[in-house]
Amino acid sequence: MTYATQQDLIDRFGAEELIQLTDRTNIPVSTIDPVVVDRALSDASELIDGYLKKVVKLPLSPVPGVLVKTASDIARYYLHGKAADKDNPVTRAYNEAVGLLRDVSRGLVELAVDGEAPPAAGGGSVQAVAPNRVFTRDSLRDF
Numbered sequence: 001m002t003y004a005t006q007q008d009l010i011d012r013f014g015a016e017e018l019i020q021l022t023d024r025t026n027i028p029v030s031t032i033d034p035v036v037v038d039r040a041l042s043d044a045s046e047l048i049d050g051y052l053k054k055v056v057k058l059p060l061s062p063v064p065g066v067l068v069k070t071a072s073d074i075a076r077y078y079l080h081g082k083a084a085d086k087d088n089p090v091t092r093a094y095n096e097a098v099g100l101l102r103d104v105s106r107g108l109v110e111l112a113v114d115g116e117a118p119p120a121a122g123g124g125s126v127q128a129v130a131p132n133r134v135f136t137r138d139s140l141r142d143f
Contacts, residue, residue: 001059002045003071006037012072021079036079044074051101056111064111066100073097 009018015032022036023029048071049058060067077084077094084090103109 002038002041003048003060003063003067004041004044004075006032006034006041008068008072009037009041009075012069013076018079037075040075040078041071043078044071047074047098048101051105052111055105055107060111066111070097070100 018032019029022033073093074097077090080090
């Protein structure tokens with residue numbers, strides 16, 4: 001399951017950009033290659049799942065809108081590949097998306113999902129065990 005679709009990418013970034021990024025067979029470029037788009041979307045979804053699996057029960061249904069945007073930004077970055085330098089808006093959007101995922105995985109940001117949260121780690125009281133004292137006030141009295 002992917003968090004975004006090809007149509008989401010078209011709606012956000014335009015068909016012309018997807019044609020330029022995915023059509024690797026036609027000269028001049030003229031069509032969107034769905035195989036390339038699906039690979040980028042799948043890779044983006046796997047990255048998102050890696051961050052979310054400790055926080056929420058997967059798969060998510062319905063998918064929160066913030067994850068559709070996040071998956072779209074990550075997939076767009078993957079489609080740009082090495083052409084996306086560090087000052088590029090595509091790279092900035094990717095870094096923001098990954099930052100959001102990190103915050104979600106740390107519990108700093110909560111997703112509005114209907115899935116169940118995994119059970120909290122077992123807790124309890126802290127117990128310390130130590131050997132008996134070697135030096136006491138009575139044992140050091142003669143020194």
